[in-house]
Structure formats: C-alpha cells, structure tokens
Amino acid sequence: MTFRITIGPRIRKSPYFDATVAAGVSDMTVYNHMYMPTGFGDFEAEYRRLVETVALWDVAAERQVQIAGPDAARLVQMLAPRDISKMKVGQGRYALLSDVTGKLINDPVLLKLADDRFWFSIADSDMEYWVGGIAAALGLDVEVSEPDVSPLAIQGPNAPLVMADLFGDWVRELKYFAFRETELDGIPLILARSGWSKQAGFEIYLMDGTRGTDLWDRVMSAGLPHGIGPGSPNVVERTEGDLLSWGADTRPDANALELGLGAFINLDMAPDFIGKEALTKIRAEGPKRRRVGLFIEPPTLEPSDHNWPMQDLDGNAAGLISVAVPSIRLQRNIAIALVNTPLADAGTRLVVETPSGPRQAEVTALPFIQPG
Amino acid sequence: MTFRITIGPRIRKSPYFDATVAAGVSDMTVYNHMYMPTGFGDFEAEYRRLVETVALWDVAAERQVQIAGPDAARLVQMLAPRDISKMKVGQGRYALLSDVTGKLINDPVLLKLADDRFWFSIADSDMEYWVGGIAAALGLDVEVSEPDVSPLAIQGPNAPLVMADLFGDWVRELKYFAFRETELDGIPLILARSGWSKQAGFEIYLMDGTRGTDLWDRVMSAGLPHGIGPGSPNVVERTEGDLLSWGADTRPDANALELGLGAFINLDMAPDFIGKEALTKIRAEGPKRRRVGLFIEPPTLEPSDHNWPMQDLDGNAAGLISVAVPSIRLQRNIAIALVNTPLADAGTRLVVETPSGPRQAEVTALPFIQPG
Numbered sequence: 001m002t003f004r005i006t007i008g009p010r011i012r013k014s015p016y017f018d019a020t021v022a023a024g025v026s027d028m029t030v031y032n033h034m035y036m037p038t039g040f041g042d043f044e045a046e047y048r049r050l051v052e053t054v055a056l057w058d059v060a061a062e063r064q065v066q067i068a069g070p071d072a073a074r075l076v077q078m079l080a081p082r083d084i085s086k087m088k089v090g091q092g093r094y095a096l097l098s099d100v101t102g103k104l105i106n107d108p109v110l111l112k113l114a115d116d117r118f119w120f121s122i123a124d125s126d127m128e129y130w131v132g133g134i135a136a137a138l139g140l141d142v143e144v145s146e147p148d149v150s151p152l153a154i155q156g157p158n159a160p161l162v163m164a165d166l167f168g169d170w171v172r173e174l175k176y177f178a179f180r181e182t183e184l185d186g187i188p189l190i191l192a193r194s195g196w197s198k199q200a201g202f203e204i205y206l207m208d209g210t211r212g213t214d215l216w217d218r219v220m221s222a223g224l225p226h227g228i229g230p231g232s233p234n235v236v237e238r239t240e241g242d243l244l245s246w247g248a249d250t251r252p253d254a255n256a257l258e259l260g261l262g263a264f265i266n267l268d269m270a271p272d273f274i275g276k277e278a279l280t281k282i283r284a285e286g287p288k289r290r291r292v293g294l295f296i297e298p299p300t301l302e303p304s305d306h307n308w309p310m311q312d313l314d315g316n317a318a319g320l321i322s323v324a325v326p327s328i329r330l331q332r333n334i335a336i337a338l339v340n341t342p343l344a345d346a347g348t349r350l351v352v353e354t355p356s357g358p359r360q361a362e363v364t365a366l367p368f369i370q371p372g
Numbered sequence: 373m374t375f376r377i378t379i380g381p382r383i384r385k386s387p388y389f390d391a392t393v394a395a396g397v398s399d400m401t402v403y404n405h406m407y408m409p410t411g412f413g414d415f416e417a418e419y420r421r422l423v424e425t426v427a428l429w430d431v432a433a434e435r436q437v438q439i440a441g442p443d444a445a446r447l448v449q450m451l452a453p454r455d456i457s458k459m460k461v462g463q464g465r466y467a468l469l470s471d472v473t474g475k476l477i478n479d480p481v482l483l484k485l486a487d488d489r490f491w492f493s494i495a496d497s498d499m500e501y502w503v504g505g506i507a508a509a510l511g512l513d514v515e516v517s518e519p520d521v522s523p524l525a526i527q528g529p530n531a532p533l534v535m536a537d538l539f540g541d542w543v544r545e546l547k548y549f550a551f552r553e554t555e556l557d558g559i560p561l562i563l564a565r566s567g568w569s570k571q572a573g574f575e576i577y578l579m580d581g582t583r584g585t586d587l588w589d590r591v592m593s594a595g596l597p598h599g600i601g602p603g604s605p606n607v608v609e610r611t612e613g614d615l616l617s618w619g620a621d622t623r624p625d626a627n628a629l630e631l632g633l634g635a636f637i638n639l640d641m642a643p644d645f646i647g648k649e650a651l652t653k654i655r656a657e658g659p660k661r662r663r664v665g666l667f668i669e670p671p672t673l674e675p676s677d678h679n680w681p682m683q684d685l686d687g688n689a690a691g692l693i694s695v696a697v698p699s700i701r702l703q704r705n706i707a708i709a710l711v712n713t714p715l716a717d718a719g720t721r722l723v724v725e726t727p728s729g730p731r732q733a734e735v736t737a738l739p740f741i742q743p744g
Binding site: 001002003004005006007008009010011012013021025026027028029030033038039099100105124125126127129130131132133134135136137138146235245247248251252274303304305306307321322323 | 373374375376377378379380381382383384385393397398399400401402405410411471472477496497498499501502503504505506507508509510518607617619620623624646675676677678679693694695
C-alpha cells in the first residue's frame with residue numbers, strides 16, 4: 001500500500017529540500033504544513049548511522065512560534081507549566097502546552113532568547129493560533145510570529161565530534177537544551193544541544209532560509225570522517241527509547257499525566273497556567289489511562305499504519321497502540337500504548353488488532369532501551 | 373521527482389480511507405493532520421467527470437470546529453466578519469477568519485446548527501486553537517471541540533440527479549450553503565449544498581466515523597447511472613474557476629482585501645471582530661498587492677510545485693505565483709498570482725521563474741472560466 005505524495009504550493013518546501021533530493025530522499029511526510037523527509041531508501045542503514053555514527057536530518061518543519069514584546073514573559077508563563085522566572089537567556093526547557101481541559105495540545109521546547117523574546121519550537125500543531133488568540137483576546141503587548149528559522153539536526157554518538165570540528169570545543173560544554181547564537185562562514189544560526197533522539201545530538205537553527213543547501217553541505221562535509229549520512233526522525237529508535245510523538249501518541253484527547261509526563265509539569269508552583277486546574281483534578285483522581293510498553297508476539301510486524309485497538313483477554317476494549325515496530329536492537333516487536341489504568345501493570349496480557357489479525361502482547365516498562 | 377508518503381499513526385486516516393484504497397487512490401496529501409486523496413491515476417478522466425458528469429471526493433479532512441454553549445454566538449461574532457445575528461439555523465456562510473494584523477488565517481464555511489451551536493468547517497489550519505485560546509483567555513461559557521463529522525463531496529453537473537435519487541427531490545430546493553440534518557439507511561448525516569468546485573455540488577457531513585465505507589458505497593451505487601467515479605479537489609478546475617486555496621494562495625501573510633475577498637467582509641457593520649481595525653486601515657490605504665490571473669506562454673507547464681517568483685520586465689520582484697497549471701478547457705497555461713498593485717492591471721507583462729527557466733506571462737482578469 002504505497003501512494004505518491006503530491007508536491008504543490010499548498011505545502012511548503014524546507015530550505016533543505018533541494019539538498020535532501022540530491023541526497024536521495026525517497027519518503028516524505030507533512031509536518032507543520034511543510035514537507036519533511038522520512039526515508040532515503042535504506043531504513044536499516046539510516047538507523048545504524050543514528051545509533052552507531054551520526055545522521056543529518058532536515059527538521060525544518062519544527063517551526064518556531066516567536067513571542068516578543070513587553071508582555072512576552074507574562075504570556076509565556078500563562079501557557080507553560082514551569083516557572084519561567086527561573087530561566088536564563090540561552091536556556092531551553094521542555095514546555096508542555098495544555099488546553100483548559102488538560103488535553104496536551106503540543107510539546108514544544110521553549111527557548112529564552114532575551115528577557116522579552118521567546119520561541120516555542122513546536123511539534124505538529126498550529127500553536128501560533130493558540131498563542132496569538134490568547135494575546136489578541138487579552139490585548140497583550142506582544143508580537144506573535146513565525147521567524148525565518150529552520151532547524152537541522154545532527155544526531156548520533158559522533159555528533160559532538162562533527163560539531164566540535166565545525167564550531168570548536170566549546171560545543172562539548174553545552175548543557176542539554178542550552179543554545180548559543182553564532183555563525184558558520186557567515187551563515188547566521190543558533191546552535192543547541194537537543195534533538196528528537198536518545199543519542200547524542202545537536203540542532204542548528206538556521207536563521208536565513210536562503211542558505212539551506214550551504215549549511216547542509218558544510219555539515220555533510222565535516223561529518224564524512226565521522227561516518228555521517230542522511231536520515232530522519234526514526235520511528236524505531238524513538239520507540240526503543242520512548243520519545244513522545246505528539247499526534248501519534250496523544251490523539252485525540254490525551255493529557256500529560258496519563259502520558260507519564262508529570263515530571264515536566266509543576267502543579268505546585270505559584271504561577272497559574274492554562275490547564276493547571278484541570279490537571280490538578282486529574283492528578284487527585286488518578287489518570288484513567290497510562291502510557292506503557294508492549295512486547296507483541298512474532299512474526300515480525302510491519303510498522304503500525306494507524307492506532308491499532310487492543311482488548312483484554314475477555315474481549316473488552318483496553319486502549320490504543322500509539323506505535324508498533326520491529327526493534328532492530330532487541331530483535332522483537334515492540335509497541336507503545338495508552339492503556340486503561342487497571343490493565344497497565346507489567347506482565348498484563350492483551351490482544352492487539354493488527355491488519356494481519358490479532359496478536360498476543362504483554363505490558364512492560366518503558367523505555368525499552370536506556371540511553372547509553 | 374516523486375516520493376512515497378509515509379503512512380503512520382501520526383496522521384489520521386479518513387473514514388473513507390479503505391473505500392478510496394479500494395477505488396484505486398494513487399496520490400495523497402495531508403490536510404488538517406489527515407490523509408486526503410489527490411489522485412486516482414488518471415488526472416484527465418477525473419477532471420472530465422467533475423466538469424461533465426459527477427465525481428465523488430473524500431474531503432473528510434475538512435474538519436469541523438464546534439462552538440457550543442451560552443456564549444457560542446458571542447464568540448462566533450468576535451471572529452467572523454459577517455453579521456451573525458442575521459443567520460438562521462440551517463444556513464451556512466463563507467466566514468473569513470483574520471488575525472489582529474488582518475492576515476487571513478483560514479477561510480471556513482460557518483454553519484449554524486442551533487442558536488447556541490455552530491461549526492466552522494475549516495481549511496488546513498488548526499482553528500480549534502484560535503477559537504479555544506480566545507475562549508480560554510476570556511473565560512467564555514462555551515465548549516470548543518472537534519465532533520465526529522467527516523464530509524464527502526459529490527461534485528459535477530449530475531450531482532443533483534444523484535442526490536435526488538438518494539434523498540428525494542427536496543435536495544433541489546436547497547440554497548447554496550444551506551443544509552439539513554437527515555439520514556441514509558440509518559447513517560446519520562447533514563446534507564449541504566456546497567463544495568470546493570465551480571460545478572453543481574453537495575457535501576454529505578457524515579456524523580458517524582464508523583460508517584464511511586457504507587456511505588461511500590451507497591453514493592457510488594446511486595451515481596453509476598449518472599457517470600460517477602472517484603476524484604478529489606481538482607487543481608485545474610479550481611484555477612480555471614478561481615477558487616481560493618488557503619495555504620497555497622495566502623502564504624505567508626496575505627490579507628482578505630488583497631486576495632479580492634472584500635465582498636465577504638463587512639467592515640461597516642456595528643459588531644466588532646478580530647482584524648476589523650487592521651483591515652479598515654488596509655482598505656483606507658489600498659492593498660499593496662492584488663490577486664490576478666496570468667496567461668503563461670507555451671510550451672505546456674507541469675503544475676507548479678511551489679510559489680514561483682515573478683519579475684517585471686526590468687527584473688524587479690513583482691510577486692509570487694499561487695498556482696500554475698495547464699488549463700484543460702482553455703488549452704493554455706494559466707496561473708493565479710499575488711502581484712504588487714502597480715503591476716496588477718490586465719495586459720501587464722511579467723516574467724515567471726519556473727523550474728524549467730523564465731517564461732513570459734500576461735496579467736488577465738479572474739476567473740478564467742465563468743461557472744455555466
């Protein structure tokens with residue numbers, strides 16, 4: 001079951017589009033109204049580069065919602081479930097965004113660029129309208145915009161070597177989610193220690209959309225001695241390491257507490273934020289579902305094409321699979337699921353409805369593989 | 373340059389997904405986080421069905437943002453540039469949504485289902501967050517949600533025959549954008565006179581996502597005597613007839629006045645709406661750009677893959693092409709563009725940067741083909 005993706009002006013091309021075509025991109029998705037590469041024709045080689053050497057990913061579709069102006073910090077604090085007053089310029093934080101009912105509507109990284117300027121580096125939902133609607137309704141003195149900023153990810157155990165060769169040894173001292181504004185042969189950028197993998201990694205936030213191929217080629221050249229090659233956010237590595245995929249894992253109505261993200265939400269701090277009241281109530285009552293791992297019996301599965309349903313052994317609905325893949329490092333079928341709380345203990349046996357028929361599965365703890 | 377589209381759980385399948393696969397869908401896009409068919413392998417046959425007989429389209433990706441509760445009408449009036457107090461239950465209106473700067477952020481159809489319940493039937497941007505953010509900020513007594521509603525479009529000159537066979541002769545009396553709640557063999561739905569083509573057309577808003585194949589098969593069977601076949605929103609027909617494609621024609625910063633949509637915005641009514649102040653200022657100053665048609669010289673073009681830039685004959689930037697296609701009925705290359713106002717008069721000659729090199733073009737009035 002394969003289909004061509006329509007290439008037209010309604011979806012934007014990334015600044016790295018031409019470079020990824022030259023590198024042999026074969027598969028695409030759409031993310032934040034932009035084409036995003038998902039494969040270069042050899043999935044296992046791309047996976048090996050990510051976990052053994054280093055991979056270069058076009059993640060320009062990770063757009064920035066910029067909030068600038070006198071009321072910027074006040075608005076960010078209304079949205080983010082962390083104490084923003086403790087953030088310094090140059091720091092980033094994982095900042096889950098919830099609506100008034102507690103539903104998780106995006107899981108961005110928040111970057112503090114100045115006391116009056118922030119970016120939410122977003123997953124695939126239009127947070128410009130959430131932030132902009134609230135600012136408009138309250139008449140806040142802020143400008144909400146999408147700047148010309150397009151991330152390029154360098155992920156894998158050799159990523160620090162590539163970045164040190166390009167930028168100098170200071171990159172090794174960057175703490176996770178910390179960033180610094182700099183340039184590379186005149187290409188303006190922000191370098192951050194971040195990325196959507198459990199490997200070592202950096203993201204270069206390109207700040208001039210006309211320089212995409214220039215930047216791609218420079219990183220690729222610097223990476224050659226370290227085994228670099230093209231890749232993309234990797235569904236197997238992210239499942240093994242238990243990284244949240246907003247949209248796949250959260251649809252249609254999940255909250256951060258049942259997703260196991262309570263550590264990133266400060267319900268006990270003084271500042272209020274949208275969703276705090278609903279999440280406090282959910283915490284008191286206990287989440288009705290839980291995010292768990294599953295081992296699914298052989299034979300080897302194709303990666304899941306949608307959220308497969310699950311039943312308990314009596315045939316009652318048990319929840320939905322978020323993602324199921326054959327783990328390359330574990331050599332068995334693994335999955336992440338949102339399961340009704342009474343069925344969420346390790347060892348519980350469930351039945352998964354796959355396109356090739358029902359399969360037995362067993363609940364297990366996450367992650368499947370610890371970062372090492 | 374063709375790429376596979378990745379099929380995975382992050383993007384939702386439509387209730388008609390299996391039916392379109394059985395009907396031979398070959399091409400897909402993503403729209404409102406959902407797969408949407410864009411081709412069944414024979415573009416010209418699909419076009420001919422649309423303009424000569426009747427076509428069946430999976431447009432489930434046209435999602436509904438439901439606003440329900442005591443403050444629903446008040447909230448809708450804050451957003452929509454029409455006088456909502458004049459709408460009756462069962463009526464629809466084209467209701468352009470602008471942000472505080474006047475930028476067009478979506479161009480939905482607004483349906484009034486009850487005095488305290490409305491749907492925005494949206495184009496491809498997450499208006500749930502715009503509407504929900506404003507409601508949250510103001511503490512309005514409304515619920516903003518996405519109901520289980522998935523449109524199926526029946527478009528083409530024979531569409532009224534198919535719909536009358538299925539539902540009865542009353543469908544012929546429906547005014548444009550009017551709708552009625554009904555059912556078909558127990559399948560709950562709303563039937564509306566609407567659709568994204570300049571042909572006669574209806575949309576069935578399926579209200580039970582488990583019944584997609586049932587509904588698709590019933591419409592297909594009823595349509596066989598009238599020449600029905602599968603199709604999708606058609607880039608050539610929409611360009612010939614000058615239908616706006618939000619995203620393609622509007623990115624990144626266009627306002628409704630420069631897009632030629634002033635007739636749908638009532639800047640002189642009493643109620644305020646978000647964007648009114650900015651648009652009033654733009655009207656007073658005159659829009660800096662205008663939406664125009666272009667004839668582009670032979671040979672026959674491939675449909676545009678992105679927003680091609682244009683220059684005037686002195687080499688100065690003139691604007692961007694929204695869409696360029698070979699017109700099947702006119703047998704020449706046509707395009708829609710957003711052009712700097714001094715260059716927008718019919719007869720002005722411009723140069724378009726296509727992937728195969730520069731082409732001469734001439735500005736002309738829209739639409740290329742009047743509905744007949």
